[in-house]
Amino acid sequence: MFIRPDNWDQMSPLERRKARLDAWQNAPVPFVSPEAEANYKVRIERLRKIYDMEPHDRPIADPFMGANEYVVRRKGLNGKDMVYNHEKLRDPLLEFHNEFQPDTSVMPLPYPGKVMDMLDYKSYIWGGQKLPDNLTIQAVEGEHMLGDEYKDFAADPTNFWLKKYLPRVMPALAPLAMLTELPRVSENVDLIDLVVPFGTPPFQAMLKALMEAGDELMKMLGIVGQTGGMIAASGFPGMGLNIVKTPFDYLGDTLRGTKGILMDMYRRPNDLLAACEAYVPVLINAIVSASDRNSAPAALYVLHKGADAFMSQEQFEKFYWPTWKQVMLALYEEGITSYLFIEGSYNNRLENLAEMPEKSLVCHFDKTDMRRVKEVLSDKFIIAGNVPASLMSAGTTDEVRAYCADLVELYADAPAYIMAHGCYFENTTDEKLRAFMDSVKK
């Protein structure tokens, strides 16, 4: 929980940013040994200097956005294990950290397999369910908002999410549609409308299913939390991120699907723009609340449909960028750094990113030209990337070493650089991962 200082209202955006980073950096950790504590402090101090774009001894190598599954696959675990068997991940993860001594902690994402089963979740398929056991998770796009429902969404995004979207992707939650419109509950007799669904068998069955799913989730979070805590206690800090998306990507990935949203740019441009704009205040509130709740100093955007290959620059500047920029500027005002995980290439968008204030962004690239990135963005923002997944999977160790060495040289005089992968991969070798991690230590 992040507690705002008393003088929050008088603080500048960068002072607020400092307060959030201080809270993250100084969070108490019950270290396993004085050595672990010393190592943790060196690592988090280096990471902090990078966030602050201040001089530091060397770049860090962050394997999270690439090797976060390999770190357990190397010990024979598979996708199904990552979705269902979280207790099996603990020993391989502790072993990996002990053996490789990474600059930051790295774990698979905590996919709640049993909970997804219990709620009959339709937005993904996963290992041990409809995917083979060796695979982890696969998004399944659907049209969860019809084209003529844009106006309903724009009128009240939260209501749409609660009563239309959730029932469509989790049939177990269908009774949510019975809820009354909450903003009109104000007088005593309105309690009838508010409470009546809770007295009906379908709604009560849903509540029971949710409570059972909640019990399962708590078990899983206990295991994952314990593992994460042991990794931190052994000396490895985390980056401190909440996963979010842009207004356009929530609409495109989640509600309309790729085909739907790309056609909407031509067929329903005004509806689409109105929905993106309606999203802005809702999203700002959601991200700030999450950052306050778990003290993460940065919001991690996984960026999809604004990439060079999905839309023209004109479309990007009309549909994608303006509302996203509004959200990021509001987060900047609140002291929250936007960490952009830029999937695909953003060669045409670098000048747009450059409009943002200094230190407001961490820009993590995949296929983008890192030389142009250096020229256009590296004085203002923290830069991360972009060792290709193809190289980690199918390249040689020497090729990985050469690619990383080139990046280290290119960014040698940049204020803040993080060696990172461009995309996650399932398979590599310990030798290639070591070459990646050692590249920043010379």
Place this chain on the structure above:
Amino acid sequence: MKHTVQALKDAGLTDVKIMIGGGQIDENIRQYTGADAYGKDAMAAVAIAKSWS
């Protein structure tokens, strides 16, 4: 992908050309899988296919 390409070759489909694609596909992966070509995006894939016809 590598297995699929090999299975097509094993089945004797030697006169069939194989093109692969997807966000993370590049020359490294083309060589690894044994495919004949990769398309950087859908438009590039169409141009390659036309050059084969």
